[in-house]
Amino acid sequence: MEGKNIMNKKAQLKVQEMAFVLIAVMIFFALIALFYFSIRISSVQKNAQELFENNAKAITLALSRYPELVWSECSNCIDLDKAIVFKEIGNSSNYAKKWELDYLMIERVYPKSQSRECVLGTYPTCSSLTLINKTSSFGIVSYSFVNLCRYDSQSNQQICELGKIYASGKNVKAGKK
Amino acid sequence: MSIRNKKGIEMSFNWLFAIIVGAVFIFLAIYASTSLIKTERQTIDSEAAQQLESLLNPLETSIEVSAKPRDIIFPSESRVLIGCDDSKINSASLIRVQTSSKLGDKWQDAGLENSVYSKYIFASKINQGKKFSSMIFPLNMPYKVGQIVVFWSDQKCLVNPPEDVKNLFGNTTNNIFVTDLIGRCPSKSQIICFSDSDTSCDVTVDFFNKRVRKANQNLFFEGNLMYGAIFADSDIYECNLRRLNDKRVYLAQLFAHKSQLIETTSLTGCSRNLQPLLLNYASINYNTSRNLALVSEKALELERANDPVTCKLWKEKI
Numbered sequence: 199m200e201g202k203n204i205m206n207k208k209a210q211l212k213v214q215e216m217a218f219v220l221i222a223v224m225i226f227f228a229l230i231a232l233f234y235f236s237i238r239i240s241s242v243q244k245n246a247q248e249l250f251e252n253n254a255k256a257i258t259l260a261l262s263r264y265p266e267l268v269w270s271e272c273s274n275c276i277d278l279d280k281a282i283v284f285k286e287i288g289n290s291s292n293y294a295k296k297w298e299l300d301y302l303m304i305e306r307v308y309p310k311s312q313s314r315e316c317v318l319g320t321y322p323t324c325s326s327l328t329l330i331n332k333t334s335s336f337g338i339v340s341y342s343f344v345n346l347c348r349y350d351s352q353s354n355q356q357i358c359e360l361g362k363i364y365a366s367g368k369n370v371k372a373g374k375k
Numbered sequence: 376m377s378i379r380n381k382k383g384i385e386m387s388f389n390w391l392f393a394i395i396v397g398a399v400f401i402f403l404a405i406y407a408s409t410s411l412i413k414t415e416r417q418t419i420d421s422e423a424a425q426q427l428e429s430l431l432n433p434l435e436t437s438i439e440v441s442a443k444p445r446d447i448i449f450p451s452e453s454r455v456l457i458g459c460d461d462s463k464i465n466s467a468s469l470i471r472v473q474t475s476s477k478l479g480d481k482w483q484d485a486g487l488e489n490s491v492y493s494k495y496i497f498a499s500k501i502n503q504g505k506k507f508s509s510m511i512f513p514l515n516m517p518y519k520v521g522q523i524v525v526f527w528s529d530q531k532c533l534v535n536p537p538e539d540v541k542n543l544f545g546n547t548t549n550n551i552f553v554t555d556l557i558g559r560c561p562s563k564s565q566i567i568c569f570s571d572s573d574t575s576c577d578v579t580v581d582f583f584n585k586r587v588r589k590a591n592q593n594l595f596f597e598g599n600l601m602y603g604a605i606f607a608d609s610d611i612y613e614c615n616l617r618r619l620n621d622k623r624v625y626l627a628q629l630f631a632h633k634s635q636l637i638e639t640t641s642l643t644g645c646s647r648n649l650q651p652l653l654l655n656y657a658s659i660n661y662n663t664s665r666n667l668a669l670v671s672e673k674a675l676e677l678e679r680a681n682d683p684v685t686c687k688l689w690k691e692k693i
Contacts (some may be wrong), residue, residue: 209388216392223400231407242418249425250586256429264493265519265626270690283632296467296492318636351641 216222229356250367251338254299258365261302269347275358276304278348282321287330300336302329306346308360322348336366385389413483416476420486423472427455428491431524438564445547447507451475454521455507456485457498457526459614466618468524486488495615498526508549512599517678518630518689520623523599525606532560534551535570537582567605578605585668595664597671598693604664617666623670630688636687645686652680 237316261267262274266284269275281304304327316324430447451474458469467490476479495514512523532552533544544551552561557575560566568576578589582599587594587604594604594612604612631653634646654675674693681687 212389213392214394216389245422246425249422249429253425254431265521265622266629268519271521277633279633279636280629283629283636287629287632298492321636328646349637349645351637351645351686354641354643354685 207368232302247337247367249370250298250369251340252367254365254367255340257297257299258340258363261363261365269345271347271356272345272358275345275347276342276361276363278322278327278346281327281329282316282318283329285316286318289366297330298368299330299365300332300368301339301364302327303327303331303364304344305362305364306359307343307362322350333369335369337369339364339366341365378530405653409479412478413645416474416483417486420472420474421489422469422486423449423453423474424486424489427472428489430495431491431494431511444653444654445509447509449474449505449507452503452505454485454616455498455502455526455528457496457500457502457611458488459496459611460490461614461617461621463621465490466621467492468494468615471495473673493522494524495521495619496524496526497607497612497615499529499606500608500611502526502528504528506550510549510602512602513691514599514619514672515691515693516623517681517691517693518618518621518626519691520626522601525602527606530561530564531606532557532564532566534560534566534568534576536567536568540569545679552615580605595667599666600664600667615664616667617662620670624657624660627653631657634688641686643685646684646688649677649680649684649688652677 206275262269262276267276269277269280306325311325312320312323314320314326316322316327341362341364344361344363345358347356347358349355350357418430418553427447453475456471458471460467460469470489470491471485471487473485476483507526507528509524509526512525514520514523527550530550530552532554533540534557535555536544536553537622541553544553550615552564554560557568557573559564563679566575567578567580569582572579572581572588578587580587585596585601587596587601589604591608592609594609596604600616603615608613631650634650634653637645638647656677659670659673661667661670671693678693681689
């Protein structure tokens, strides 16, 4: 009888031992899975960010050909009249989603003008025109040089000046929040 | 004897437990690895769809010139699934990629959908192969409305095309074969007839009625939309046309506001006369390509009104 009890206890001990080993193995695999997924998620986020940044770069180069902004007399020219109307009346914020940009700004580089934001009241004596400013924590900003053209009704001629387009792709981490 | 045999098949609890737990572990490991492979493939396909959009960006055309055909080569046989969403808020061309694999199922679910808002992709719904070709055309109605991106993977045979089409595709190897006789078309190629309608023609282009006939359906076109009608499935064509219509209306309103802006500082009023025409043009809508001719007529009217103005609102020509 006593011998049987000892055997039972031994078996119970073995089962407990097995259960502990099993739990330890499960924890070990869970840790490996956690480690793998954290690396994988950060790598996917990095790739997505890179793709959005590449897209932003491509957009800065192609923006001067978009119908909303194109000045058709020369290549790489932006119609500033159209751009200000696009900002003020054309509901440009809706395009933030469509162009997958967090930030888009046109800056007049030369000749220098009064350093202020372009709105209908200050146009054309202004220096920058922010079309999209979706978030304060946007990613890397890429830029490209463009010609900013407009019709000057006083001199009755077209004027083209040197400008820059700044654009930043969608921030993947900020978007997650 | 029999007692011994019974002893022989006895298994200790340890063994039983190890076999059951081991089997569960092996099953879980196989399940996890197949799921991981599936997820990896979907990630790769989703990234490929994004990259495809970036690849199409440098192809944007300048003002009046069509870009030359360009090849996009995938590392393995792939499917590019093209869709179209013409809803007001999410109007976009949709791209999904499915890459083939030698492990497991050859084709699994496609990666995540990539919505391309600024382009109008005219293509078949399913394009399969390793080499894909694309070409971009500007669409002016009468101002630039957008870019027509035609995308294809299967071989096309153009029979008796007009000179300008021949020049555009004639010297390229982008899965396009140009010939004067249907009989010379490579087998399995899609036959596109320009001057005569034969029963073996898959697509017939009727310049007189500005109509492309394919799969017993008529697609009406104006200008460069002809290429869209030839290369796209009919519902993709009609859907993109509705998207282009929305953009045309939006731009007409933008030009009307631009004209008002210039007018405020101008002594002569500049393009003031164009404002009612633009607003009228913005009020015309079409739902199918059948109504395209009416819009085209109005666009010509608008072009004629813009031509003599000193401060032209746009310089593009139809």
